[in-house]
Structures are given as structure tokens and as C-alpha cells.
Amino acid sequence: MDYLTMQLQKEKEFENACGRCGNCCGRQEDPCMHLLIQADGLCICDVYFSRGGMQKTRSGKFFECVSIRDILHLDWPGNWTCAYKKLYFAKNNASL
Numbered sequence: 167m168d169y170l171t172m173q174l175q176k177e178k179e180f181e182n183a184c185g186r187c188g189n190c191c192g193r194q195e196d197p198c199m200h201l202l203i204q205a206d207g208l209c210i211c212d213v214y215f216s217r218g219g220m221q222k223t224r225s226g227k228f229f230e231c232v233s234i235r236d237i238l239h240l241d242w243p244g245n246w247t248c249a250y251k252k253l254y255f256a257k258n259n260a261s262l
């Protein structure tokens with residue numbers, strides 16, 4: 167396997183690990199206006215491919231949408247459901 171293919175595969179594996187709970191997008195308090203909750207309870211972002219940067223919550227508050235990698239060390243409402251946090255803490259031998 168060449169390097170580029172391996173990188174793309176790793177990126178896809180990382181993306182697929184998301185449980186789509188929506189909690190990193192404010193689902194538990196004041197959701198981002200781009201967070202869509204589907205009939206099955208899972209979430210999608212309606213601007214996913216251009217999500218980075220300033221965004222607005224449903225109540226009108228501005229915030230910066232950043233990569234999940236940048237907030238793994240932080241707490242947010244419902245963060246215990248995050249698949250990446252579980253992976254991060256398992257890797258670092260710590261607990262949530």
C-alpha cells in the first residue's frame with residue numbers, strides 16, 4: 167500500500183470512529199445551528215466539509231468550531247459519550 171492510500175485509509179478510520187452523538191456540537195445545551203438530529207437519534211453537520219471557523223448556536227451565540235483533536239483534553243456536556251475521548255483516555259491510561 168502506498169503512503170497516500172494509507173493516509174486516506176487512516177483518515178477514513180478516524181472519521182468512522184465518530185458515534186455521531188452530537189455532544190461536541192452542543193447537543194446537550196445549546197446546539198450549533200448546523201447540527202441536524204436525525205430520526206434515528208444520530209447527528210450530522212449540514213456544513214461538515216466547511217465547518218471550521220466561527221459558527222452560531224441556535225440561541226445566537228457565536229463560537230469557533232474546531233477539530234475534535236483540539237478539544238479532547240477539555241470537558242463539555244455529554245463528553246463521556248465521545249468515541250474519541252474514550253480512545254484518547256484509553257491510550258493515555260486515564261479515566262474520564
Ligand code: SF4
Nearest residue numbers: 191198200201211231
Ligand atoms: S459546524 Fe461544527 S459545531 Fe456546528 S454542527 Fe458542524 S461540526 Fe458541529
Ligand code: SF4
Nearest residue numbers: 184185188190248249
Ligand atoms: S462527541 Fe465525539 S462521538 Fe460524539 S459527535 Fe462529537 S466527535 Fe463524534
